[in-house]
Amino acid sequence: MTQILSEVKKISVTGGKGGTGKTLIAVNLAVYYAQLGYKILLIDADVENPNSNILLGKSLTDTDVKRAQIDMFVPQFSTDKCTKCGKCRDACYRHAILQFSDHFPSLMEPMCSGCTICQRVCPTDAISPGKRSIGSNYFINNISDNLDLLVGELNPGEAMSVLIVENLIEKSYELHKEYSYDIIITDTAPGAHCDVEKALSLADLTLCVTEPTPFGEHDLKRILRLIQLSGQNAEIILNRSTLTDYKEPILKVASDFNIKILGEIPIDNIVIEDYAKGTPFILDSREFPAKQAFLSILAIVEKKMKLEI
Amino acid sequence: MINKNVKIAIPTTTSDGLNAQVTRRFGRCPFFALVSVENGEINEVNVIENSASKAMGGAGPMAVQLIVGSGATVVVGADYGPNAIGALNQGGVSSYGYPEDPNITVKAIIDLYLQDKLPLITTQTSAGHVGMGRGQGRGQGRGRGNF
Structure with missing residues (x-):
């Protein structure tokens, strides 16, 4: 680039x-x-x-x-594909993903840095990219x-x-x-x-x-x-x-x-x-x-x- | 209404159960005393080490994972950060405060709980902490419950 x-x-x-x-x-x-x-x-x-x-x-x-x-990545969890294995929770270095046993994972959004590691470690492809608006660009x-x-x-x-x-x-x-x-x-x-x-x-x-x-x-x-x-x-x-x-x-x-x-x-x-x-x-x-x-x-x-x- | 059949987690600095010294810190407390109550009577006391106490960031939610994993559904503490409160709510854990008394014990806190004298806490009671690494706490403390 x-x-x-x-x-x-x-x-x-x-x-x-x-x-x-x-x-x-x-x-x-x-x-x-x-x-x-x-x-x-x-x-x-x-x-x-x-x-x-x-x-x-x-x-x-x-x-x-x-x-x-301008949006940043936040994980979106698919309840169809998620096996509740906990790998995304364990990989999140900011501990922004909560997942209690027998429950689907959930995101504590303000703590997420958008690093995408959760998406990459998910073995069943249950995490898709969601968006959170964090700002704007202006062009003149x-x-x-x-x-x-x-x-x-x-x-x-x-x-x-x-x-x-x-x-x-x-x-x-x-x-x-x-x-x-x-x-x-x-x-x-x-x-x-x-x-x-x-x-x-x-x-x-x-x-x-x-x-x-x-x-x-x-x-x-x-x-x-x-x-x-x-x-x-x-x-x-x-x-x-x-x-x-x-x-x-x-x-x-x-x-x-x-x-x-x-x-x-x-x-x-x-x-x-x-x-x-x-x-x-x-x-x-x-x-x-x-x-x-x-x-x-x-x-x-x-x-x-x-x-x- | 309080639950008379419940497991209660209390943040402590030492590992001696009912006699342990309590700490205001929630996410980074060294231990949790886990007190099981049946029909309003203490019937079992366990102690778990808080593996979140040394986390780079996000200690609060990590500690909540631990508490929920232990089966506790009530926690009694003092300073809950914004992330911890959010996680406790999501984990279905009821959070209570206790009176500001440096000599208060785990046992005394359980007694107050069973007499329904502890305030239920639903919003954060301390500012977010910047962890040892890159914590992103941004809360604003709102004081403690009324006693």
Whole structure:
């Protein structure tokens, strides 16, 4: 499957800590390259709180947004075929299947991870795939020129965020067949959970957005440990670099993990103004320090990704 | 109405039956005291080790499997998680609470049960526990029964 996207440049934006500017960077990257004429797919894989559409001036309830429900596997027990042998119950590593002697098995649905082991161990083929809706994906074609947006959303209270991200990746294959993207940019959730790992799995380049605070430092270490494990090609962007003088510890983390700091973006009131208005700052025609800093970061990204500008 | 001919399971930390120390923990208690009652009199006491106590996740439902397998149809405990309560309901086991008293014994609990003084519990009484592995408990405690 990954071969389908082998010709596409894939950038993921992550960082560990929440609120460091991942979505801001991802959206501005996407808008900038779309303006240059590249066909871009932006994937919002922060499935517990997707909101990149807001920065692009779109509501997910708008009529031109295509929504598809995402289901997960849950076992369905056929009382015709089941011999009450208990193998599914014993195989379930989450102990989500109850089966009392002389009774048919039943599922404690919130505990099921959808792993399908029960179906695979059933000797009489008595388990068929049932469905439980756990979230949705939303697709907006041409949210702005040359830019499509794919958003994943996990229903509140659901646990299996990684399944939503898997769905987004599969959906991106499908969309690529139809729209032939040049660049796919993925905005991940904060943290270093398996849904983030999944969202990073495709990337040629992973950008870790952090900030000069002890929290930024701590969470950056966690995400870099994940990246180290999965062998991604990563770089750091230090956002709000003028917020504090807590820069040394970030530089130290970078050198400990042997990862470069691609650039720094200073605090800039114009960025905050644009953010509050829901406009990507890269579209602001004024000249301001954060934009300059961002453009010089983009120049390095272009070189790394061998983009022809 | 209570049943005067019944097998009752009580979570305990030790294996000495009627004198065992009770524990608030349900799914991960080390032992269950199994007390058989006939015509309102204790006639047999057994102890089973709770194999679910070391489960990665889902200890509550596993413990319920064990209890149902033992033939008990009543359990008297303190902290029932959401998964345990769901499984007890499905297994047809009636769940009761007991007064908060650190010195309470298995014997005292059985006496209270036989006097119909224990509250029947139908919803979880403790938040779900994250097990040693990847438990997914997400409950919200609702306090204990009224005494």
